[in-house]
Amino acid sequence: MQYCRFLSVVGPQYGAVIPRDGELWIEHLLPAFEEDPTAQPNAASFLPMPLAHARLLAPVAPPKIVCIGRNYRDHAAELGNDVPKEPLLFLKAPSSVIGPGEAIQIPPQSKRVDFEGELAIVIGHRASKIGPDEDVRSYIRGYTIVNDVTARDLQKSDGQWSRAKGFDTFCPAGPIVTSDIDPVAGPGLSVTTTLNGETKQHGHTRDLIFPIPELLRYITAAMTLVPGDVIPTGTPAGVAPMQAGDMVQVTVEGIGSLKNPVA
Structure with missing residues (x-):
């Protein structure tokens, strides 16, 4: 579907x-x-x-957005960070969600705002403390694309990420949700981001440090996921700043492309 x-x-x-x-x-x-x-x-x-x-x-109106930090080795390295020993969770404000074609707004508080293209999981059934032998796919409604926009300078200066990740317009999502792909059992999906037509990120979900089943078990050991919750799974290397007038596009194999102007 x-x-x-x-x-x-x-x-x-x-x-x-x-x-x-x-x-x-x-x-x-x-x-x-x-x-x-x-x-x-x-x-x-x-x-x-x-x-x-x-x-x-946006094809989702999520009760919460549970993001995964540094889930690609190359991305952790490009920011000078160690690879996490377990999934690094943070929450992104639901009010940051916008749809395809809507403008990402550069806030005056930040001097550097980066794109982060990601595959995102959409939860379909309440999930709490998923067992080690359970098939996590029964809890997944489908998948979509998210751009985890980040005020990089504020992320570094604040120490915690709520403000840097949570500005209004900082979570473009779409264009659709699909259950016609299976990155859990299948070969995985390519994730590509272009800025003004130039490829900046090109990764693959087979390179996730913590794959989807491990992420869902880890998250639900701490918090209950409910229908509509969104879980961006991490971004590949190649993040870079955007400026007003730019056009950023995230493409995930099997889903399509999410395109947003920057203002």
Whole structure:
């Protein structure tokens, strides 16, 4: 299954996304997953449309965003950090989420704001203390793309990361959520970030220090995950600063591309 969230004449709606004649279409409406799972979609005036013609919103409205720091060796090295001995968790503010095409805003408090392209897990079922022999895939609704935008200078000066990672607009997500890929059992997925068309990051999820099953077991040993929670899995090497007027695009194999201007 693939789905998106888009702005319709009656407000935000979730839609099933299917390929049609080589193009992705929003075929029919779906329940509002995170906002109110019992609510029925408002089908008034809805007609199937190409995904490219829709005003896309972030496909998730997460109760919480649990991020993984330094989960690629090369990224840890480029920032002069040791590889963590266990997953390094931090929380990103849900209010930082924006959708495809929305502008990342450079805050006046920071002199360096970096992109960090990532594969992100979307939780589908309540998960607490996942056992060592449980198949973590039963808790996963699907996967999306996240740009874990970071005020790098504030990250260093603050010591903890809440402000540097949590500014409004610092979590672009989208364009869709898909369960049609399986980076747990499959060969993994490539993660690429371009800035103004120039490739800056090119990594692969097979190089994750802590793979997805280990991440979910580690997180749920400490906190309960609920439907709609988002877990960005870490960024490859190649992070770099953005400036107003730039265009940043994160592409994850099997999902698509998330593109955002910088303002």
